[in-house]
Amino acid sequence: MERSMAYESDLNLKATELRLGLPGSDEPEKPSTTPSVRSNKRASPETSEESWSKSSSSVSNVENCERDGTPPAKAQVVGWPPIRSYRKNYFQEKKNDQVDGAGMYVKVSVDGAPFLRKIDLKVYKSYPELLKALEDMFKLTIGEYSEKEGCNGSEFAPTYEDKDGDWMLVGDVPWDMFICSCKRLRIMKGSEARGFGC
Amino acid sequence: MNYFPDEVLEHIFDFVTSQRDRNSVSQVCKPWYKIESSCRQKVFVGNCYAISPERVIERFPGLKSIFLKGKPHFADFNLVPHDWGGFVYPWIEAFARNNVGLEELKLKRMIISDECLELISRSFPNFKSLVLVSCEGFTTDGLAAIASNCRFLRELDLQENDVEDHRGHWLSCIPDTCTSLVSLNFACLKGDVNLAALERLVARSPNLRSLRLNHAVPLDILQKILMRAPHLVDLGVGSYVHDPDSETYNKLVTAIRRCKSVKSLSGFLDVAPHCLSAFHLICPRLTSLNLSYAPGIHGTELVKLIRHCRKLQRLWILDCIGDEGLEVVASTCKDLQEIRVFPSDPFVGNAAVTEVGLVALSRGCPKLQSILYFCQQMTNAALITVAKNCPNFTRFRLCILDPTKPDAVTNQPLDEGFGAIVHSCKGLRRLSMSGQLTDQVFLYIGMYAEQLEMLSIAFAGDTDKGMQYLLNGCKKLRKLEIRDCPFGNAALLMDVGKYETMRSLWMSSCEITLGGCKSLAKKMPRLNVEIINDNDQMEVSADDRQKVEKMYLYRTLAGQRKDAPEFVWTL
Numbered sequence: 001m002e003r004s005m006a007y008e009s010d011l012n013l014k015a016t017e018l019r020l021g022l023p024g025s026d027e028p029e030k031p032s033t034t035p036s037v038r039s040n041k042r043a044s045p046e047t048s049e050e051s052w053s054k055s056s057s058s059v060s061n062v063e064n065c066e067r068d069g070t071p072p073a074k075a076q077v078v079g080w081p082p083i084r085s086y087r088k089n090y091f092q093e094k095k096n097d098q099v100d101g102a103g104m105y106v107k108v109s110v111d112g113a114p115f116l117r118k119i120d121l122k123v124y125k126s127y128p129e130l131l132k133a134l135e136d137m138f139k140l141t142i143g144e145y146s147e148k149e150g151c152n153g154s155e156f157a158p159t160y161e162d163k164d165g166d167w168m169l170v171g172d173v174p175w176d177m178f179i180c181s182c183k184r185l186r187i188m189k190g191s192e193a194r195g196f197g198c
Numbered sequence: 199m200n201y202f203p204d205e206v207l208e209h210i211f212d213f214v215t216s217q218r219d220r221n222s223v224s225q226v227c228k229p230w231y232k233i234e235s236s237c238r239q240k241v242f243v244g245n246c247y248a249i250s251p252e253r254v255i256e257r258f259p260g261l262k263s264i265f266l267k268g269k270p271h272f273a274d275f276n277l278v279p280h281d282w283g284g285f286v287y288p289w290i291e292a293f294a295r296n297n298v299g300l301e302e303l304k305l306k307r308m309i310i311s312d313e314c315l316e317l318i319s320r321s322f323p324n325f326k327s328l329v330l331v332s333c334e335g336f337t338t339d340g341l342a343a344i345a346s347n348c349r350f351l352r353e354l355d356l357q358e359n360d361v362e363d364h365r366g367h368w369l370s371c372i373p374d375t376c377t378s379l380v381s382l383n384f385a386c387l388k389g390d391v392n393l394a395a396l397e398r399l400v401a402r403s404p405n406l407r408s409l410r411l412n413h414a415v416p417l418d419i420l421q422k423i424l425m426r427a428p429h430l431v432d433l434g435v436g437s438y439v440h441d442p443d444s445e446t447y448n449k450l451v452t453a454i455r456r457c458k459s460v461k462s463l464s465g466f467l468d469v470a471p472h473c474l475s476a477f478h479l480i481c482p483r484l485t486s487l488n489l490s491y492a493p494g495i496h497g498t499e500l501v502k503l504i505r506h507c508r509k510l511q512r513l514w515i516l517d518c519i520g521d522e523g524l525e526v527v528a529s530t531c532k533d534l535q536e537i538r539v540f541p542s543d544p545f546v547g548n549a550a551v552t553e554v555g556l557v558a559l560s561r562g563c564p565k566l567q568s569i570l571y572f573c574q575q576m577t578n579a580a581l582i583t584v585a586k587n588c589p590n591f592t593r594f595r596l597c598i599l600d601p602t603k604p605d606a607v608t609n610q611p612l613d614e615g616f617g618a619i620v621h622s623c624k625g626l627r628r629l630s631m632s633g634q635l636t637d638q639v640f641l642y643i644g645m646y647a648e649q650l651e652m653l654s655i656a657f658a659g660d661t662d663k664g665m666q667y668l669l670n671g672c673k674k675l676r677k678l679e680i681r682d683c684p685f686g687n688a689a690l691l692m693d694v695g696k697y698e699t700m701r702s703l704w705m706s707s708c709e710i711t712l713g714g715c716k717s718l719a720k721k722m723p724r725l726n727v728e729i730i731n732d733n734d735q736m737e738v739s740a741d742d743r744q745k746v747e748k749m750y751l752y753r754t755l756a757g758q759r760k761d762a763p764e765f766v767w768t769l
Contacts, residue, residue, distance in 0.1 A: 079275035079681070080656070081572060081597055082630075083544050084332065086358040086386070087491075091544060094493060174441055176471035181439070 104179060110138050110156075110187040121179045127171055131158060134187065142187070155190045208237045217242045239263055244701050246284060246308065247726065250756045251292035262301045263327075264289075268308035270704050270750050271654070272679055274332065277706060277748070279732045281763050284308040285335075287317075288761075294321035302327040302353075309333065315340030319347035326378075327353035337362040338389065345371035352405075353381040363389030370395040379403040383410035385434050385465060385491075390414045400426050407459075410434025413467040418446045424453035432486075433457070434465035438494075442473065451476045462486035464514075469494030474503050481506030485533075488514040490540045501526050514538040517550040517572060524555035528562025536568040541599065549573050549599050553580035553606070560587035568593040575606035576633055581615025585622035594619055595630035601657045604634040611635055617642035620650070630654040640664040644671025652677040665689035669696050679704040687714030694721050702752040713742030715749055719769035726758060727751045727769045734765075 104121040117137060124130040131142050142156050158170040162181040170178070170185070202210075211234055214220050224234040239262040241254060246266045255261065268284025286308045293300050300322040310333055318325060325348045338361065344354065345368050370392045372379075379399065384391065391414055400406060400423045407430060411420065415436040424430070440447050460480050469492060484507050489495055495503070496518045504510075504523070510531040517539050519527070527534070537559060541549050553576045559566065566588045576598055604611055612633040620626060620643050627649055631639070635658035643650065644667035651674050659665070665685040668678070669692055678700065686709035697703060697718075712729070719727040730748035758768045 077601070079272065079277045080601055081541065081544055081599055082275045082654075082656075083540070083572075084274045084358060085276055086332065086360065087540065088544055090491060091493070091542075095543075174443075174471060177439060177441060180468070180470040 106160075106182055106184050108134065108137070108185040108187065110140070111189040113138065119185075121182060126175055127178075131170075134158065134185075138187065140187070157188045157190060158185065159188050160185050204233050207233050211237060215240075236260060240302075241265070243267070245752050245754075246286070246289065247756060247759050248701070248752060248754045251289045252296075253755065255292060255296050255298055261293075261298050263304075264300070264302070265304040265306075266308060267306045270679070270702060271307075271677070272681070272704055272706070273307055277681070278730065278750075279763075279765065280334070281309075282730065282766060283759065283761055283763070285761055286310045287314045290314050290317050290321070298322075299324060301325055302329075304329040304331070305333050306331040307333065309335035310340075311335050312337055312340035312343070316343040319343045324350060326350050327355075329353065329355040329357070330359050331357045332359065334360040338364045338368045338387065342368035342371045345369065346373070349373070349376060350378050351376060352378050354379075355381055355383040355408075356386050357383065359386050361387055363387055365389050367392060369399065372399055374398075374402065377402045378405065380405045381408035381432075382406070383408065383434065385410040385412050385436065385467070387412045387414075393419050397422055397426070403427075406430065408432035408462075410465060411436035413437045417450060421446055421450040421453050424450070424457055428453075428456040429459050430457055431459050432462040432464075433460050435463070435467075436465055437468040438466050438474075439468055439470045442471070447476070451479075454479055458483070460484070462488075464488035464491075466492035466495055472496070472499045474499055477503065478506050482508060485509055486512040488512075490514040490516055490538065492516070493518070493542055505530055507531060508533075510534055512536045514540070516540055516542045518542045520550050521552055521555040521558065524551060525558045525562075528558040531563060533565060534559075534563040535565050536593075537563075537566065538570040539572055540570075541572045553577050556580060557583050557587075560584040564588065565590070567591055570595040570597075570630075572597045572599065574599060575603060576612060576615065577605045577607050578610060578612055578615035578618075579605075579607070581612065582618040585615075585618035589622045590625065591619070591623040592625050593628040594623065594626060595628070595654075596632060597630065598632045601632045602634050603632075611638070613639040613642065617646070620647040625649055628652045631658065632656060636660050637664040637667070640667040644668055647672055649674055651675060654679045655681075655683060657682045659683045659685060662686055662689035662692075666692050669693050675699075676701045678702075680706070680708060682707040684709050686710055687717075690714050691718060694718055697722060697725055697751060698753050700753065702750065704748075704750050705746075706748040708745075710746050710749060711742060712740055712744050712746055715746055716742065716769050718751070724753060724755070725751050726754050728762070729767045729769065731765045731767060 105118045106121060107116050107118055109116045119133065119137070121130070124133060135142055140156055142158055159167050160170055160178075160182045161184045162168050163183065167186070173181075207230070211220070211223060214223055217240070220234060220238055224231045235257050237260050238258050239260050241258055241261055241263070242265045243249060243254065244267050246268050254264075266286060266289065268286070269278055269282060272278060273282070284307060286305055287310075294317060300318075301324050303318065303325075304327075310330065315336055318328070328344060341354075341361075344351070351372070369384075372395075382399075391412070393415065396415065397419065400409070406427050409423070409427065409430055409432070411434055413436045417438065417440045420435060440450070454476055457480065461483060463477070463480060463484055463486070466474075466489060472495060474495065481503060487507060487510055489500070493516060496516075500519055501523050504526055508530055511533050513527065513531065513534060513536070515538070519539070524539075527537070539551055539555070549572050551571070551573045553573065556571055556573065556576075557580050559569075560583065564587070567590050569591065570593075573596070576596065605615070612631075613636055616631055616635070616639050620629070626647055629643070629647065629650060629652070631654070635655075637660045640659060640663070643653070650672045653668065653672070653675065662685055664683070665680070666689050668675070669689070681704075685705070690705070690710050691714060715727055715729060719725065728750045729746055730750065732748075762768060
């Protein structure tokens with residue numbers, strides 16, 4: 001044991017060790033930073049707050065990338081990108097209307113069921129697909145959807161609440177129009193839907 | 199010319215319409231100054247705090263039309279607290295008191311209250327035109343006052359205002375006797391309007407040429423309106439939720455076919471389904487198209503629409519058009535002069551266009567003069583190519599979503615690219631830059647941008663030299679706005695006289711200190727040097743060495759303003 005250690009110090013492995021950094025400097029290699037960190041004169045908005053202690057109001061939500069070596073979360077820089085607040089608010093509202101990021105989830109209630117479910121309308125491309133999915137989800141039959149007869153003598157009638165708050169029968173309007181205006185679904189019992197054309 | 203009687207000179211001056219030219223005329227000699235001032239009807243005040251309303255009234259007794267601007271430009275991006283200022287009330291009150299025969303009022307970035315709107319409606323019997331751009335402080339009740347009392351109302355144009363909507367009765371307030379309406383734009387209102395009143399209004403307005411609806415106007419009403427107003431030149435569609443198999447849709451197609459004069463199209467705030475074939479009939483005549491608020495139109499439908507627009511001169515679009523879509527624009531719209539590409543999703547931080555789209559546009563559209571481009575990345579090579587292809591740019595604004603991103607290919611700063619732009623575009627008046635930029639780019643701008651009037655910079659430069667190059671070079675600079683750049687007192691104080699030749703300077707998150715600002719204010723009594731101290735960062739007895747977070751200075755003949763809120767200090 002002692003012999004190998006002495007051997008190692010004779011070789012002075014440290015001096016010949018290949019590493020980045022000036023010869024003679026003993027500092028450990030810095031953890032890699034993201035490409036957005038470049039010249040040390042100008043800190044990008046994503047980097048640590050240290051160089052921005054006096055200007056911290058322009059940056060919020062910054063994570064210090066040098067501490068843990070992982071790329072920082074995208075910082076929310078105030079006033080960037082330079083878009084008028086009217087436009088920003090407009091698009092924010094449009095986003096909120098759509099709910100849940102990429103999906104378009106709406107609540108589905110079935111008369112007599114103890115709890116509601118949620119489905120993503122964006123997943124379906126047409127009424128037959130949607131109705132099939134509802135049948136599978138709730139283990140019931142809504143029946144064949146047809147242009148002329150709507151729900152063909154089944155136990156249940158699919159209805160939806162539209163943007164105006166009215167309850168409508170599923171199937172009357174084009175699919176695209178339907179998914180834009182549907183706020184929630186309710187599968188009504190046939191007995192309640194009598195005289196409704198079902 | 200000196201031997202002509204005044205009336206003749208007046209008549210000649212009537213032909214001089216631009217404010218700049220009229221300013222030049224008034225500086226020729228004293229008699230010309232007097233005559234020009236006495237007969238000028240249209241006045242533009244670029245900074246409402248630069249001069250007092252009384253002084254304007256005194257100089258221009260024939261004042262009929264005024265355009266006022268209030269808050270600094272960066273207020274658009276939430277950098278200025280809401281109650282910073284820009285109140286129009288003192289102006290209206292002064293006009294009313296002095297019996298100014300006001301007919302037209304245009305405001306940008308100002309605060310206007312319902313009381314003020316009511317005062318306007320009662321004080322100026324010939325009031326004809328109200329144009330509000332990016333304003334706030336009012337509700338639909340104020341609009342109702344204008345609607346009710348302005349008997350000769352010709353124009354009500356609301357662009358991107360923050361209006362508190364108390365629901366739609368304001369439109370019904372326009373009396374049945376009012377038949378003079380030429381232009382109505384309420385696209386930015388969020389609430390419902392009385393649809394029957396809207397129909398009746400259109401029916402009794404034979405001069406109506408411009409109509410922009412909000413999202414609450416459904417398709418069947420649009421169809422009826424178009425039937426009654428086939429002479430429309432500018433149309434803003436509100437909601438376009440339609441059923442292509444319906445009777446209403448067929449009627450709409452017929453109505454559109456009758457509108458042979460529509461040159462400008464916008465809106466489409468709600469679209470379902472995505473098909474816009476009804477509008478393909480209008481496209482060949484369009485010179486202006488704004489789909490920047492229509493995220494519902496994308497992909498192939500969008501491209502299909504554009505392919506029909508061969509005469510387009512102005513296009514505002516979302517970046518979901520993509521680089522390929524921009525290639526279609528480039529090959530179709532040979533007359534294009536202005537294009538704006540906005541990000542569809544400003545929050546996610548990803549834009550769908552890159553330098554490829556920009557280069558395509560420059561290749562296909564040689565008449566391009568004005569561009570605003572939000573993109574994912576840029577390269578020096580692309581900018582150099584664009585500069586070569588389009589030397590006629592007067593306005594060039596590039597916003598890379600990651601503001602300090604270097605050349606996407608070489609990883610170099612974008613100094614050379616922007617340098618090429620300013621070198622090639624000799625008529626460049628407005629420039630906004632982004633991306634990684636060093637002092638070098640400012641050297642180029644100072645050297646070449648001789649006509650530059652407005653410059654916006656963010657996260658750029660290395661040392662005070664950058665700003666010094668600018669102040670030394672750009673002789674025509676009027677507005678300079680800087681954020682997050684390492685420019686300090688040495689740059690700020692290098693040429694204090696320069697600021698009197700400019701309208702304003704904005705500096706935020708830079709290296710200037712309270713001491714530097716105080717020194718500047720002391721040397722230049724005809725500048726208002728304002729420190730905006732929101733978030734209570736500084737105390738009254740603050741150390742002069744402390745950095746100033748937000749400074750806005752502007753030349754003024756009106757002295758320190760009296761309506762500054764607590765958090766604004768005028769030094």
